[in-house]
Amino acid sequence: MRRVLLTLAAIVLSVPGFAGSLVGVTLPDSVSVNGKDLVLNGMGLRKKAIFKVYVGALYLPAKSGDADAVIKLDEPKRMVMHFVRDVGRDKIAEGWKEGFANNSPASLVMLQQRLDEFAGLWADMADGDEAQMTYVPGTGLKLEIRGKEVGLIQGKQFADAVFACWLGPHPPSEDLKTGVLGK
16 A cells, blocks of 8 residues: 555656646646756736637746846747637738737848748647747747647747747737736
8 A cells, every 4th residue: 555655646746736727728837948947937818809819828947027038038938829719820920920010120121031931830720739939049949839849940039029029018918918927
């Protein structure tokens, strides 16, 4: 009996903790990027009109509520989009173009080719699908969809513009921005 209890305890302790839940989406409280642990900074809900679209989650080396500092951070960081409804790739591409125009207009001309490449990497997303955008210093922004890497866009400036889509002056919604900032 003691052996069974020790085995059960080992299993329970080896399962990663969960930080919480938002509209039924539960995400881990930490992730690892190239051997560096990132903590869940916060979660927020992206709504469009009356529809829930995705739960966004921001992972950082240390918690921060300072949007500008997070954008400029030259350390690994990750944004997760967990979709709670079906969204077509054309709508997603439209959202990226709008996000760049609203939050990084001065860089848009210079980043346009990379933005077009990034927008072209996306697939139609179904309820329950997840996308991860991970910035790795010296490498760029890696996009994973449904757990599979689909592309890498070079350059910190591009990664900063992607993170500014949520954290810049004109995010999709203030609730999403304040949520991922842990406020």
